[in-house]
Amino acid sequence: MRSYPELRPVRWDALAVLAVLALAAASALLLWRAPAETGAVTAVISADGEERERIDLTALSPTTITVESRGYTLHVLLSEEEVRVTESDCPTQDCVHTGAIHGSGQSIVCLPARVTVRLEGGAPADGPDLVIG
Numbered sequence: 572m573r574s575y576p577e578l579r580p581v582r583w584d585a586l587a588v589l590a591v592l593a594l595a596a597a598s599a600l601l602l603w604r605a606p607a608e609t610g611a612v613t614a615v616i617s618a619d620g621e622e623r624e625r626i627d628l629t630a631l632s633p634t635t636i637t638v639e640s641r642g643y644t645l646h647v648l649l650s651e652e653e654v655r656v657t658e659s660d661c662p663t664q665d666c667v668h669t670g671a672i673h674g675s676g677q678s679i680v681c682l683p684a685r686v687t688v689r690l691e692g693g694a695p696a697d698g699p700d701l702v703i704g
């Protein structure tokens with residue numbers, strides 16, 4: 572009575588379920604690990620709508636980059652901790668007054684020079700929000 576031949580297909584089903592579960596777990600693990608592996612924040616400096624520089628901030632010691640656009644010159648200080656426009660000869664000085672940015676998605680814009688400094692990748696500025704369940 573216990574050895575029904577119909578039990579065999581059931582075992583195969585169980586194997587299939589296990590395989591699907593393993594796949595799901597693997598992909599979930601991949602998805603979950605992805606943010607940690609692409610944790611590097613990249614500063615993207617654009618001028619006049621064109622990308623000029625793309626700098627990985629990981630372990631970057633403070634570096635100043637000069638960006639010239641529309642007759643204006645901006646000095647952008649980049650380091651692992653923050654990015655800021657330290658000096659600019661633009662009339663509004665908004666880019667300088669913006670101060671330091673340090674999180675992905677943040678940006679500094681200089682309207683007169685049409686320069687943008689944008690941070691991409693890594694964790695969002697409000698990092699802890701990522702920890703959900």
Ligand SMILES: [Zn+2]
Pocket residue numbers: 659661662663664665666667680681682683684
């Ligand atoms: Zn400016």
